[in-house]
Every structure is written in C-alpha cells, then in structure tokens.
Amino acid sequence: MKRNTGGSGTHHGLILALLLPVALLLWPLHASAASSPAGHGGISYPIVYIRCERTDRQVTLKGTVVIDGEKKPASRVMRGADIYDVLPDVSHFFGGFSGPCDLVYRAPSGEERVLYDCSSRSSMEQACAAMDPAVSFDGRRVLFALFEGSLKPYKFRFPAPILDPAAENKKQMFWATLPVKRLAAQQSRLLIVDIDSGRVATLPHEPKTFDSGPAWLSDGRIAFTSTRGNPYQTLVFGATDSNRRIARIHVMDTNGKNIELTGYHGLGGQQHPFQLLDGRLSYSSWQLFGALPFRTTNGSPGRFGTLANFFHLYSQYPDGSVPFALYGQHRANYTGRFGQNHKAAHFAGQSSDGRVWVTDYYRANNNGLGIIVGFPLPPEGQEGIGPDDKPGIGDIYRPRGMVNLASWATSEDTFARGMPKPAYSDPEYADPLAFAGKLGHPWGAPGNRLLVTWGKGPCSTVASGWILKRPRPPLIDGSGQGVPLNVMTYLGRDNPGCDAGIYEIGTDKTSKHPSDMIRVVDSRKWHELMARPAIPYSEIYGVERPADRPAAHLRAANTDYLPKGTPFGLLGAASVINRETRPLGGLPFEGENQWSLQGTDTVDYEDGEICGMRILGVQPNIRKEWGRLFTPAGERVVILGEFPVRHFTGQGKPVRDSDGDIDSSFLVRFPANMPYLMQTVDCQGRTLNSDQSWQHLAPGEIKVCGGCHVHGKPGKDFGGTIAYRKDYRPVLLGQGTVPLLAGGPPGKPEIRQAEGFGLQIEFDRDILPILRRRCASCHSGSDAAAGLKLDVPGTGKGSTWRCLVADRWQNCVPKALRHKGTGRNGILRRPQLTKYMRFMNSRGSLLYWKAANQRTDNRSDDQYGPKDKAWNDVDFGPDHPTEMTSEELGMLARWIDIGAPGGRGYLLDTTPPTLTLAGDLDNGKLIRLHIGVADIPSGVKAGSLRICLGDDRRCLPTPPLPDEQGIVHVTLPEPLSDRNGEILVEVEDQAGNRTRLTRDLAWLARNYETGEATSERPRIYDMEGSSRFGDKPAK
Known part of the structure; x- marks a missing residue:
C-alpha cells in the first residue's frame, strides 16, 4: 500500500521570551532549528478512535498568605491544569478517567464523523464515555464499551507558598476546584455500530455491571471482560485496601447469547483481551497470589510493592484453556541488558510481522502512558531467556528479541524526559515542547507499522522540577498539593501538561526522536487515543482473520476419562524432575527474588527427594475479605490431593523415559473451571517447589507440560513417558476422598485418604489443638518458653496465629532472641514471614523443625552465621522433643505449605459448582x-x-x-x-x-453436532493422537 509520509512542515525556530525572572529561566533551548511537527500528510487509510475532552484553560487559585507577619488575600493564575486529566489505565479501568468521550471515524482526507456522541449529550449528572473500540475483521463494524455515570470535578488542597513562594504560612492549606471532569462510572455496556450507516445495536447487559474491553473472535463470537458474578481480587497480605472488584474474560455470541466465563483463573482480574494472529487471546493479568506482590518492597522490609504494577501480559485460548505468561511475570525493577524495567503491562497490539507490542507504564499517575516494548512471540510453552542461558536477574524469562519502540519515552513514575535535540514545535502550541512525552496504545497498521498514542508534555502527576534552572522555586518535586501545576506555571510556556494524540510509527528500528512519527490526529481540544485502522484485517495481516483455536473438548482425543459433557479435565507432565524452579541467586535466608520474582524451591534438595505432586484448588474471593480472611496466600486454598510420580519396575528399579531420564510423569483428573496450583512434594507431603500463577482446566481439556516451569527451552516430550502409555491410569481427584502422601520411600510411598471433595486446613480448628496438646505445657502463660505462647486462639494481637504468621517485626520475640537479619530495625525480609515461619515452606520453617525435632532444610546450624549477611539464618538449637505423631506433623506441614491460614472465614466455600x-x-x-x-x-x-x-x-x-x-x-x-x-x-x-x-x-x-474431535490439536499442551485412553477409569 502506497503511503503518504507527510511533508516536512515549517521550521519555527522560536526563541523563548523572558517570561519569568532570570532565576527561574528554563535550561537553554537547543540552538538548532526546531523539528517539524510529526508528518502533516497523515495516513492513507481510515481509522476509528476515542476522543475525550481535554482541560485547556488557565485556572486561578485563591487563598491567604502571610508576608512580613501581615495576612492578605492572594491569587495566582496557573497553567497546565490538563496535567490532572486522567486517561484509562489499570487503576482507572472502571472509571475515574476524564470524560465525556466520543467514538470517532476519520477518513484519510481528515474528514471526521462521530459514530457515538457522548460530548453533546452529557451533563455533570448524567454522562458517558465511549472506550475500547474493536473493528470487525471485515472493517465494517465497531464494537466498543460505553461507560455511564456522573462527572465529578477534581478538587485538591494546596499550601500557601503555591500562591507566593515568600508566604510565611507555609503549612496553611486551601481548597481548589479545577475544571477537570472525571467520570464516576456506575456501569459499562457493549455496543456495536455500523460504520457506513451509523446504526447502533446494544448487547444484553446486567445493570450495575461493567462489560468492557471487547474483542472480535475468529469464530464469530466476542470476548470481553466483565464483573458478572461480582468477583473480588486477591487479598494481598498486609494490605487493607487491596480487595477490590475485578473483571474476568467472558465470551458470547454477537447477539448477546451463550455468555460463558472463560477467565476462571483470572482471580486477580483481567483486562483488555485481543486475539493474536495465532488464535490465542492476549490480555493483561493481575498476578497477586501469595508472594508475587512482594518482589519489590517500596522501601519497607517484608512489605509488598506497588500493587497495580503487577499486571503482566498473558495469553489463553478463547475458551480459557492453556493460560500462559507472555511478558513481565518474572520481571520487576531490574533493567537488565534491555535497559528498561517492568511495571504494568497493558494496552497491547500486534504488528503485521506477528510481533506483540505492549505499553509498559507506572500505574495511576501517568495516564496509561510510558514506553512501548515489542517482541516476537516465543514458541508456545516458552517465555524467553531461561536459566540455562545464565541471565542476570533483570533478564530471566525476558522474551528474546525484545526491543524498545522509542528510546526517548520513559515508564518512570515522574515527568517525561526533556525533548531531545532538535527542538520540537507543534502547530497547536506557540512554544517548542519542553518534554518528550510518553507513549501508549500500540495497534497494528498496514506495512508493519503501528498506530500509537503520544502524550505530549510531562504526562505525570508526580512532578520533577529538574527542567527549571537553579535557584529553583519551592514545591516543584513530588505529587499532590498542586506541585505539578506549580511546575507547569513556572515553566511559563504554551505547553500542555498532557495532550494525547494519535500518530503512526514504523517498527523497523528504534525511534530516537518524536519527529520520527507521522501525525494522524492531534488537537489541543481533545485527548485522542485507542486508534484502530477501520479496514479489513487482511490489509494489515494478509489473512482474513486470526487462526481458530477450537474449544478444549474439541481439541482433545476421545477418552473414557473425559466423556461427552464431562465436568473434569486432565492435567499431566512429562517430568517433575525436569524443572526450572531454583532461584537464580540460590536460597538465602532473606531475599525478595526467591518466590516473589523467580524460582520457588523451598530448600536445597536433590532429585531423589522428589516423590509426588499436590494439586491445590484456589477459591475466588466473592466479596471484600479484609477482616475475615487471614492468609499470606490471599485466597482460600483447598488440597484436592497428592499422588506419587516416580515410576519403578517390579524389581524396584527406576523406570527411564525415552530420553533415558528417570520417569516422573503423571496424569491427573480433577474438576474443570476450578483455579488450581501445583506443588512438588516429598514423600511426607512437604513442599519442594510451588506454582503461584493460577491456571484452570476447561471441561474436557487435556493439558500436558514438559516439566516444572520449564519456560526457557522446549520441554520433555510427553509421548515417551509412562503416563502416556495405554495401561497408565490417571489419578482421579474430586471423587469424595483426598489422597495424601504419608511417608515411605519414593518407590513405595504410603497414602492415606481424607474424606471430602477437598481438604481445608485452618489454624483454630486444625492446628491449635495440636499445639495445645503437644506444645502448650511449655509454651503458655507468662513464663512461656522463648516468650512464645502456643495456646491463644484467634487472629488478633497476641494470638498464636499472629505471632507465628504475621510478626515480621518480631514483636512476639524477646529482644535477646530476635534474629538479626538484613532488614531495617530487626524487620524480617521475605520470604521469611516471622522468625518461626517461611512462606509456604514447612521444611524451611523453625516451627516445623521444633515440631519434628530436627532441621529439615538440609542445612546445619553452623553453616551460616552473621558474617554471611542475607544467608545468616535462624538456628534449630538444642534437642526439642514434642511427641507429635506423623499425622499431626503432616497436618502442620500442609497448613504451612498452603499459606498458614487463620480465621473462621477461611473455611467458607466460595466456589460455584x-x-x-x-x-x-x-x-x-x-x-x-x-x-x-x-x-x-x-x-x-x-x-x-x-x-x-x-x-x-x-x-x-x-x-x-x-x-x-x-x-x-x-x-x-x-x-x-x-x-x-x-x-x-x-x-x-x-x-x-x-x-x-x-x-x-x-x-x-x-x-x-458431529461429536468428533478436531484434528487441530496444539502439540505442546494437548496430547496428539492419544486414542490410547480407551480403557475404563479406575475405581
């Protein structure tokens, strides 16, 4: 397709007038001629996009100042109120963004037509915002979300020195109301508009729910996110406000019928799905289970990081099966060789060559804008650079071939960088732009190019006054109290605080300057964003639509274990021993990388200790859980069962797989649509490594992996294993009993059965009686041994549960006995929860050692000491007999390994059938x-x-x-x-x-209709040619 790259424009070469006293002059402008605004010529294809009203007028702040002891009224005219405009991001997903917003069609000639008008029909009391446009594969219709609610003006408090830097009443605060309008949405629904006729159809909707983020599917249906079912996010341990309403992916027919929840595993929430060329859905997944939010600490040992930055890019099949991490799951505030760290991954698209592009930005303060990174899709079942490549911690599982679209953009939680040379002038503004701005919303365009949103200006409410020359005025760094507005006013230019517009950019090389982009539409009256080419899919990608990914029951081979209508699925692995579970930095006593970033090995163990697998069901949170759910895991975890995985001959010799390795394959059946995690365990059921990323089996699904978290290389072939054989009988869970490993050697482990469809363990009901029976004779009363009382019920202050699980400050430990680690003021760092307990790690926990009367982490007391810093661990100490039975020890170990839960609310059943x-x-x-x-x-x-x-x-x-x-x-x-x-x-x-x-x-x-299985079976996860499942299930 021939493309008009636009003219060069006029070189303005403007010189800054003397707007402020010399002391407040900006750093000098670049002396070279100003760059032209990015391409005037536009593009040769039509688009649809969203436009939202932008705040574009000066405001006057008023108050009282005290100068030389005299109180007098003061006012100041301020620039840059648009810096408080808000565009959608992971934190403003259900509203809170600027409005009203319209859906607009733009022809190549520049002629525009509003397809859905909210601006002219909205009032402060009743307003709307069109969002999330998706163009049908034939280019004729647009599917979008409509958010509805009321508009609220933005109010903030500011101190007197904002009015006058000489004010002596520095702490006196005043209120200001800005003309910024934000939508307090009460619901959102889905609509379809025909581009040519303008006719609008509304899809069925449940009042007060949020249906949004729609995407067309290649099978003719629609994917979208919804709050139907009223789910709430994972409760992050120690966070009082982390339990919020979330949305999960659903699919439905284009007439609104046959609505199906497919994001059962999206317990933290899912946002903005879109279908990749290969047929999978890509989406942003909020990963908050257990230790994952603790990979960064925000400067406080043992505390979680910025929660809304834990959105990573995932994929799944349209029916919800085969969820897998694409980008960010193992990245944090480490730049690595790529040179940029990871925050929230959101607003993704795909270019003509198949590369995925995603915005990486800091949540809430930056309008969903930051940097755009791109990468080729790895082979299915792989993430990126694995441990065998010996990467640094900043590069582990980073997608290979990842690039930064524009080096001048930034994802940091602060003002954008300064404009690089040459200076850049925009026809909408009288002065050259001081800031390079930030990028977002990449979407594929013809010719392997991208449509993007460029936010001009600092585009952050976290101010940085570096752009002002010394000596600098007060209140120019930080957020709140009018500081960003203060910087923009001292700046003194006709420049935006943030003005989002739509541009086109190539993907063949990294952009070095904003002038590399072609201007598509960018008016100072509006924020323009979420652009989509309004053309057939084939003109971008060379095919009429993405590939089909049939539902799991159609991909799977016929088997008596999964008959028609089955509520179960089959999960298997070619090997448990083949794994990438060890943290790169090993297992120091303290260190946030293990468990929280990469690797969940609990102790230093050998292959010979691997005995079996445990399947955990994870129950969704269905209301605000703070105050009734007490667990570092953040959710109610249920043990579905444990089973051995090592295979031996009749003579007791290990069986080898087709690669010559010891065979540790398995196949297990359990209820579908149940979020689950897996744990590798020893023969006593104690965890050796663990999942923390939710998955679920779709009904009738057969999902097989090539090893434990083998995401950096091809996994082992399942077809050469014992579990693939015709005579292998899968383990059946969810049948009314729960199998539990009960000791013995790997060749003949003992198994006991617990009654029920799943085993729940809670402190007061199951653990406290054991502690009272076996420990309270020494650990009770005012003279309790080591100051530890093991007989106090509940979860409140002074309770046994709190001292064992929620005392990273060591308040329950006498000062002389407190562990002196690397945390500030004696506070313990992760993965340690308290002196007595390690997160989901019984074999590494002092409580379990004392109960078992031995260290169980394969280390000795004299192995590490104070000189070893982060490796300096707690000691077991002298002999400590308890008379605990093996069954009691097993209950204690499992309680620790599922997150050490407490509170009666933990025992609730929140999982729908x-x-x-x-x-x-x-x-x-x-x-x-x-x-x-x-x-x-x-x-x-x-x-x-x-x-x-x-x-x-x-x-x-x-x-x-x-x-x-x-x-x-x-x-x-x-x-x-x-x-x-x-x-x-x-x-x-x-x-x-x-x-x-x-x-x-x-x-x-x-x-x-046919009842036949499709021949299209993805090779990695769904067993190909597995008709050997013709035998009947074992009773």
Missing part, C-alpha cells in the same frame, strides 16, 4: 442432553439440578447425580429443532453457591 452442558443431535435436532456436575470443596447439593427448555422454561424431571459428581444423561421427551431455542441448566452446592448456564441449540450444534 462446575456445570457443563453437551448434547446429541440427529439431523440438526437435539435429542439428548449430557450435564456434567462437580464441586469443590463442599460437594453438590442433592436434588438441586434443574433443567428447563424453551422460552416458557418447561422443566424436565432430573435423574439423580451419580456419586454427587459426574454426568447426568437426559433424553428429551421430543426433539428440539428451533436453533434459537434455549436450554437452562442450574445446580447448587452444599454451601449455597449456584451455577446457571443458558445455551441455545445453535451453540450445541457448533460444539457437538
């Missing part, structure tokens, strides 16, 4: 239903299954469930032939959680 619907069709008519039901942890309520047909909801007699978990087969009294005819299925669990599905016949026909 798994419910699936399948059908048999004969000549397009539905004749039989197969309904799958399972539930963790309480089990399905008897008699709660309801099946209804048609608009009149005629309900059918329902046969009882087999063993409370399984499949019910129902033959219809007469065939159903209406393609729009709906089937409603509903079930409840013992705790009152309810799941409802509504599907029409068209949906069943798409999924089950």
